[in-house]
Structures are given as structure tokens and as C-alpha cells.
Amino acid sequence: MRIDKKYCMSSFLTLRTIYDHTLSFDERYVPLLFEENNDRNIVNNSIELEQILREEVEKACASGKAALALSGGIDSAILAKFMPKGSVAYTFKCVVPGINVVDETPSAARYAEECGLEHRIVEIYWEDFEKYAPLLMKHKGAPIHSIEVQIYKAALQAKEDGFDTLIFGESADVNFGGQDGLLSKDWLVSEYVDRYSYLLPYKVLKEPLMIMEPFLKYSKDGLMDVHEFNRHVYYLESVGSYYNASETAGIYLGLPFTKTYLGPALDYQRIRNGENKYLVREVFKRLYPEFVVPPKTPMPRPMNEWFKSWTGPRREEFIPHATDHLTGDQKWLVWALEKFLDILDD
Template sequence: MVNKDFCLSSYIAFRYIWKDGVDFAEGFQHKNFRPVDDENRIPVKTSNDIDREIQKQFDELYAKYDSIGILLSGGMDSANLAAYLKPGSHAYTFNSVSGVFDADVERAKVYCKKFQLNHHLIDITMADYEKYTPIVMRHKFAPVHSIEPQIYKAAEMAKKDGVQLMIVGESADLIFGGMDKLISPEWTFDGFANRYTFLDPKLVLTNPIDQSELYEKYRTGADSIDFMRFMDEVFSIESSGSYMNAFGAAWLPYYDPYAKLVMADPLDMQRVRKGEPKYLVRGLYAIKYPELEIPFKIPMPRPVDTVFKEWEGPKRPEFRKDIPMDKLTGNQKWQLWCAEQFLNML
């Protein structure tokens, strides 16, 4: 079914089209990621369990691939996985001429030195967004997350370096309680919906379509919501789908060892709320890097704040003329820019 207004509103609110079978145009069937089924996941109780099970996965991967690379940030998720790579493997860290990634880059250099990895810095500029965004949008048949052009550029570089498989640590946040700002509060229904919505379609679109139907699927009472199930089922599709699409567009296989794992015990919300998110992953970092202080959460950086700082906003008729651009974040501006680029392609 074609419903351009619904798809545009869904992308603005959730960064993906959440309804299967609803598309922007005839022949534009969007693709959504599907997480690993629970019955196929490996339960882990301790950091040592994670260490053992990830090592098993790498042993199996190295039996199939001669050259494995990694998307390496300064955070602990990818740093942990870098410890399982063979010396001489290729690691790719996003960089920016603006210097906004400096701390991330410096930590990644430490990891590469420790495990003798070939470190590659990937500059991300507006020219890169203009060059690679159309490619990943055509592959998804929809507008994309701002990380996707970056991943695509990294994948193309990795292929030239002879990498046959790329490692990512994207799902650790979701599986091990890393989304602490979203899962720690005791949310009301409306409170969670307002917090999770990336950009309100009514604020920026001339014909917004209400997206509350998705939240209603997770309502558990008059003013409550099963936000943990929402994150497991909705966020996982939006987040992991970005990696699936970008690597798919580059025709380079990728693998996330965390995605095969599941916590055997319920998440200890008291530990999360007291400032210890992803405590099992933190424990693994302490095993792999006993000489380093455990870093706070470092999302994979994107230079959107710098790149879109002076952007004046979309001009197409689908967008309002009175959008308060000075109130939007770089990521929100990216969504508007990307949506306009996609509509121009239709």
C-alpha cells in the first residue's frame, strides 16, 4: 500500500517506517531488520560467560574468513570486540575535520596499539553525506539514519583493504541495559512517547499523520506502557536496521557477536539506576583492559551538529515554512535534510 504521508511521518517520528507493507511509492518496498529469535540466543550470567561465548563465535568466524575488520569507536562495546581480533586486522574509526571526534579517536588508538590493529580514520564531511546518502536510501527504499552513509563509506574502504567481514558492537546497549536514559525512569505512557519520539511530525510536516498507534500496541494500563518490550521490538529494528542496510548496500557481510547473547538473569535496574549501565559489558571491559578506566557510554559519533549548523531547512511543500530550525538538534536537522533528499528522488 502506498501512503507517502504516513511513511514520512513515521520516519520523522521513529527514523524508520514501522508498518510493513506501507511504502512511499509503487516499487519502493522498504526493508526492516528482524532481531535474532530468543530461542537462538545464548544465555549469559557473568562477564566471564560473555568472554567465553564471544571467543567461541570468533573462533567460528576465523574458520570461515581470513580477514575480519571492525568498526571501532572509543566506547567499551566495540573495544571489547577488538580484543578478539588477530594482530594486523583492520579497525575503522570515524573522524571529523571539526575535531568533534577527538576523544573518541584517541581512545580507539589505545585499543589498536594494545592489540596491534591497523587503524584507519574515516573523515566524514557534508560532501560524504551528499555522495553516499542517495546510495543507502536507494537500497532501503526509504530515508535513512545519519549513521548509514558513514557505515557505507567505512565498508567501501574495508573492501579495498581486503576485509571479508566487519564486526560491530551495536546491539550491546539493547541487550545488556545500556539505554539507561530510556529504561531507568518509571515512565508514564505519555511521558515515554514524548521522550522517545525523535521529532514530532506536527512540528515540521504540512500533512502529519498521527503515529500514536505504535505506542498503543505497548500500552499496559490507563497511563502505563511496557517500554522494555517497546525497546526490544521497536528500537532494535530501527537501530540494527541501519547497519543491515548500510552494509547491504556495500555488499559487505557484517556480524554482531552481542546479538547472539541474552542475559540469563533479569536486568538489575537498581544497578542501572545507580549509574552502572551494562554492568556485564563493563565487567568484560575490565577483563580486556585492566589498565584503563571504564569509559562512560560513547555513542558512535556523527558530525551532524557541525555539518548542519547553518542549514536553513527544507523547501519542499511537504514541510512547514515555520519550522523552528534554531531549536532542532543536528540529528533532527539531518532527518529533515535526508527526508527532503529522498522525496527529491521519488
């Protein structure tokens, strides 16, 4: 493991992960990064997808100690249909006192009632991020994605309630064309770097690096192969966040969609005509014929509200006032990076 703090800082801001798995911030912390699994089942149609998901949920529930993380979206709703009757389903609810923020609990409650599940709510507060983020960063050996705090708190609650497995609907989007904004056009490499990067390092760091290797790897003749980039680069980053949170909490992670892999070429035209994640939609419509497919929303994180009064980083690595006009999610990345650098100093 080689130490390259500058690379790691820029890679985290750009990709939310350390892309080069041979590098580390510091010799005391080896990054815990997810590696691609090779035991995935090729999926050719929605019938095959449904069967594999059903089998994976049944395996995860075999011990009788599995619970489901249920959002308001269709991915976890599909998995809810395969849970044993009476199983527990947890839904995250972020709370900002005095402010109404995105709340998935009503939609999730409908799915839970339809499937005969016991619905429980895990409330998430900013104080949870302050409390749990350092622990998660030390375990990961790197700054974290903000969803890790929510997953970790839910996992702690599930353990306290007697469960040893928590099942999520993660990776359906990246495997089956759910990221319609990223798949909406043919991107030049330079365009996609600007579109995909969570925060371009030169905007906040005094000594930034441009992390181009992953973009160039999944490009040809100056154009991005977006689907391949997403289901390799984005996939590893996103799934890695779930694994770090669950491992830190000491609970087994069930991710049925990670056992699948789209075999045929992705139908970009269907996605661009408004039918994103079309195979997953077909499964949902079979299982919930009376339900309307809800609009996609990311896991709720009211970062704009939580970071509204944040004055920005104070460490020497950062440009003063560089965060003044960033989004809440971008401010989180800077906050998390500074917090991890403080941990290294300690």
C-alpha cells in the same frame, strides 16, 4: 505492500524507521527493513556473554578476511580482544574544517595498541553524506539514519583493503541496559512518546500522524516497559541501519552482540545507581583491568555544525521555518526525508 506516504513520513520522523513493515512510500521502493532474528543465545551472566562474543568473533574471522570497526567505547573494545593479532581496526573520524568535534580516534588507538591491532582511520566529511545518502536511500527504499553513511564509507574502505567482513559492537546497549537515560525512571506512555521520539511529526509536517502503536504495544496500565520497547523497536531500527549500509557496500556484516539476549530481568536499580550495561562492564573490566570505563558517547556525527546554515526544507509537505530551532540531528531527519521524497519525484 500497501502505499501510505503520510504514515511512512511520520513513522520515519518519530522512530527513524517504517514501523509497519507492510507499508511503503511508493510502489517502486519496497523498504528494506531488518526482521528479528531467532537464533540468539540466552545470556545469564557476564561469563556467558564473554564466551559467546569470543566465539562469534572467531567465526567471523575464520576466513582471515575480517576487520573491526573500533570506537572509543567498551563494546567494540571487548571485541578487539578477540580479534587475531595484527588484524585491522577502523575508526571513524568526522571532520569539520576549522572546528574541533568529538574525536574517538585517540581512545580507539589505545585499544588497538593493547590488542596488537593495526589502527586505520576513516575520515568522514559532509560531502560524503551528500554523495552516498541517495544511493543508500534507494537501496533501503526509505530515508536513512545518518550513521549509515559512515558505515558505508568504512565498508567501502574495508573492501578496497581486501576484507569481506566488517565487525561492529552494535546492540550491546539495547540488549544489556546501556541506554541509561531512557531507563532512568518509570515512564508514562505519553512521557515516553515525547522522550523517545526523534522528531514529533506535527512539529514539521503539514499532515502529521501520531505513531502510537509501538508505544502502546510495550506498555501496561499506562506505563512503558522501556527495556522491551528498546530491545524490539529500537533494536530493529538500529540494526537495520547497519545491514542496509553493509548490503549496499557489498560486505558481510559481523554483529556479535546480536547473537545474545539477556535472559534474567534487567536490574533497573543497578542502572539507576550509575552502573548501566553492568554485564558488559564486567566483561570489559576482566579484559582491560588497567583501563577506566570511558563515558558513553554515540557514534560521532557533528550535525549541529553541518546544519548550522541550513535554511530548512522547501517541499510543500513541510511547514515553513519549522526547522529553525531544531537540533542538528533533527534537521538531519528532515533533510533525509526531503531528499528521499525528491528521489521519489525523480
